[in-house]
Amino acid sequence: MSQGTLYDKVWDRHKVTTLPNGQDQLFVGLHLIHEVTSPQAFGMLRERDLEVARPDLTHATVDHIVPTADQSRPYSDDAAEEMMAELEENVRDAGIEFDDPTTGNQGIVHVIGPEQGITQPGKTIVCGDSHTSTHGAFGALAFGIGTSQIRDVLATQTVAMEKQQVRKIQVDGELGEGVEAKDIILEIIRRLGTEGGVGYVYEYAGEAIENLDMEGRMSICNMSIEGGARAGYVNPDETTYEWLAETDYFQENPEEFDELKPYWESIRSDADAEYDDVVTIDASELDPVVTWGTTPGQGVGIHDPIPAPEDLAEDKQDTARRAQKHMRVEPGETMEGYDIDVAFLGSCTNARLPDLRRAARIVKGRQVADDVRAFVVPGSQRVQQAAEEEGLADIFREAGFDWRNAGCSMCLGMNEDQLEGDEACASSSNRNFVGRQGSKDGRTVLMNPRMVAAAAITGEVTDVRDLKEVTLA
Numbered sequence: 001m002s003q004g005t006l007y008d009k010v011w012d013r014h015k016v017t018t019l020p021n022g023q024d025q026l027f028v029g030l031h032l033i034h035e036v037t038s039p040q041a042f043g044m045l046r047e048r049d050l051e052v053a054r055p056d057l058t059h060a061t062v063d064h065i066v067p068t069a070d071q072s073r074p075y076s077d078d079a080a081e082e083m084m085a086e087l088e089e090n091v092r093d094a095g096i097e098f099d100d101p102t103t104g105n106q107g108i109v110h111v112i113g114p115e116q117g118i119t120q121p122g123k124t125i126v127c128g129d130s131h132t133s134t135h136g137a138f139g140a141l142a143f144g145i146g147t148s149q150i151r152d153v154l155a156t157q158t159v160a161m162e163k164q165q166v167r168k169i170q171v172d173g174e175l176g177e178g179v180e181a182k183d184i185i186l187e188i189i190r191r192l193g194t195e196g197g198v199g200y201v202y203e204y205a206g207e208a209i210e211n212l213d214m215e216g217r218m219s220i221c222n223m224s225i226e227g228g229a230r231a232g233y234v235n236p237d238e239t240t241y242e243w244l245a246e247t248d249y250f251q252e253n254p255e256e257f258d259e260l261k262p263y264w265e266s267i268r269s270d271a272d273a274e275y276d277d278v279v280t281i282d283a284s285e286l287d288p289v290v291t292w293g294t295t296p297g298q299g300v301g302i303h304d305p306i307p308a309p310e311d312l313a314e315d316k317q318d319t320a321r322r323a324q325k326h327m328r329v330e331p332g333e334t335m336e337g338y339d340i341d342v343a344f345l346g347s348c349t350n351a352r353l354p355d356l357r358r359a360a361r362i363v364k365g366r367q368v369a370d371d372v373r374a375f376v377v378p379g380s381q382r383v384q385q386a387a388e389e390e391g392l393a394d395i396f397r398e399a400g401f402d403w404r405n406a407g408c409s410m411c412l413g414m415n416e417d418q419l420e421g422d423e424a425c426a427s428s429s430n431r432n433f434v435g436r437q438g439s440k441d442g443r444t445v446l447m448n449p450r451m452v453a454a455a456a457i458t459g460e461v462t463d464v465r466d467l468k469e470v471t472l473a
Contacts, residue, residue: 002166004273006235007201009266010141014124016158023160029123029140030057031153032109033096035087036064036414037128041150042090052094054157059118060091061099063108064414068377068404071101080415094154107380107406110134110348114218115382117247121236121264126150126159131348131430133224136233137217138240139267141201143231164230165276167200171208173284178465180358181216182350182428182448184208186289186299187281188220189227193316194297197229200276203269204234208283214243215352222349223430226296235268290335290461291432291446293323298432299446302463305332326434327443335461338445340426342419343374343456344437345401345449347411347429351379355428355449356387357472360395362453364470368400369459375402377409377417391473401456413438426455 002008016025031054038060045051052058065080075081091098099105099112106112110131113119121139126132128150135142145159153159171184189196202224209217217234224232234240241261244250250257287301298320300306308331309320324330329338345351345359356376368374376396378384384406387393393403410417411429418438419425425437425444432444445461454464 002274002276004270005166005203005275006139006233006267006269007141007164007166007203010122010124011163013122014141019160023162025158025160026124028057028126028153028157028159030059030113030118030125031157032113032125032127032132033058033060033150034064034109034127034129035062035083037147038090038150039083039086040147041128041154044148044151045154050155052096052154055095057157058094058096058154059099059113060087060096061106061109061112062087062101063106063406064408064412066101066106066407067415068407068409068417071405077415101381101405104381104385107378107382108348108351108408110218110222111352111379111383114138114214114243115247115380117244117249120244120260121240122267126153130225131222133229133231134218134222134348136221136224136231137214138244139233139236139264141231141233144225164201165199166203167197167229167277167279168203168205168275170278170280171204171206171283172280173208173282174211175208175283175286178288178450178463179283179286180448180450181212181219183286183289184281184283185220185223186291186296186446187286189223189297190289190299191281192227192279194226194295195228197224197227200229202227202229202232203275204232209234210237210239213354214239215354218352219349223296226430236264240264288448288451288464290451291444292327292329292335293320294326294432294434295319295323296430296432296446298323300335302336302461303334305334307331335445336463338461339424340445340455340460341372341423342425343368343372343452344377344410344425344427344429345375345452346377346379346409347427348379348408349430350428350449351377351383353383353386356383356392357390359449359453360392361469361472362450362464362467363399363401363457364395364472366399366457368456372456372459373402374400374456375404375417377404378406380406395472399457410437412436426452426461428452
């Protein structure tokens with residue numbers, strides 16, 4: 001097993017005991033909750049006459065079902081209104097801080113934690129959402145958990161887990177023009193598979209990772225779960241600390257920053273740390289990556305041919321045939337020129353301010369294709385406000401994009417933002433499963449934000465490097 005990694009150090013510091021079933025009981029430093037997976041857990045507490053153990057270490061928001069067009073109450077969707085009302089009651093009764101849409105701090109749970117500074121290196125973080133791995137970008141151990149585990153954390157501030165192996169993914173070299181963090185993680189999942197990370201936590205390292213901003217690191221850690229890993233993380237460094245120093249938490253508690261930084265440094269993986277596996281990737285060889293199928297692992301470089309099922313491993317052939325039939329693609333074709341009907345810029349993977357800036361540089365001065373409906377859904381109200389103040393919202397609106405309020409939106413289609421019929425969507429989100437975006441016949445092509453912007457303008461999957469970027473004022 002691994003030794004001397006950040007994972008080992010943080011795990012050991014938070015381990016309370018080893019349980020009779022062999023699992024370790026871990027203290028949880030931050031519990032993030034939202035409206036979809038928490039109601040049942042609160043109900044379980046009430047049935048047992050239990051209270052929330054540490055409301056001060058619990059933080060709530062609403063993101064999955066909140067409308068992004070009209071947020072006036074009551075919501076037009078009765079189920080959404082019911083979930084919202086129940087969350088409001090639960091957090092009020094428990095004394096949990098809640099970023100509802102009236103606060104200006106509401107947003108996707110994996111966006112608001114980092115931007116407020118409550119996501120910190122060396123913490124254990126859990127949430128009833130698989131993409132909790134996002135927070136690992138700060139050097140935290142962050143895990144998605146189920147409803148019964150949410151109950152356990154609410155009641156005890158601990159969670160039972162099995163320790164995983166650690167795979168180091170070393171990404172060396174420099175990214176080329178038009179290639180982003182999203183392309184790195186899509187390439188990793190393409191190479192290792194959607195189940196390649198089962199039993200592992202991924203540590204992302206190397207020159208290409210170190211040169212990413214925090215938003216890029218979050219995009220990569222966000223999709224660790226798509227590769228089957230239990231979590232993913234990046235060792236904290238000066239880039240991490242510069243981000244944290246500007247957040248609300250440390251602006252209000254500057255003395256804590258100085259007190260905590262030695263701890264953050266101490267949990268970095270040792271230079272001679274031992275890993276259970278190491279994978280090396282040359283970032284300079286990457287092109288923009290897009291998916292051709294119905295899993296995040298079915299990806300290909302923009303100019304590379306879609307593989308023939310018979311050329312894949314035997315256990316992947318049937319899945320590939322079904323995916324190619326659903327997506328209406330043929331082996332040997334490339335994804336360049338694939339017609340799209342919808343362009344979606346959003347999700348906890350790519351809806352932060354730098355994502356929107358990069359996309360705006362492609363969009364500015366151009367128009368969305370006549371037969372495409374395109375929209376931008378900021379990851380949080382803070383991102384939304386900043387983008388509006390910078391003029392990004394005007395750029396998107398003038399080009400024909402629909403500018404929305406913060407939320408998960410079409411990433412999972414739990415509100416009105418859904419594909420219709422067999423529409424094809426160029427999406428900056430993290431999953432392309434059949435039915436994921438609200439229609440069982442819908443087709444989703446994952447790509448980086450600039451590629452989504454390019455597809456919106458041309459009406460088809462396009463190599464963004466063929467479109468000249470415009471300098472923003």
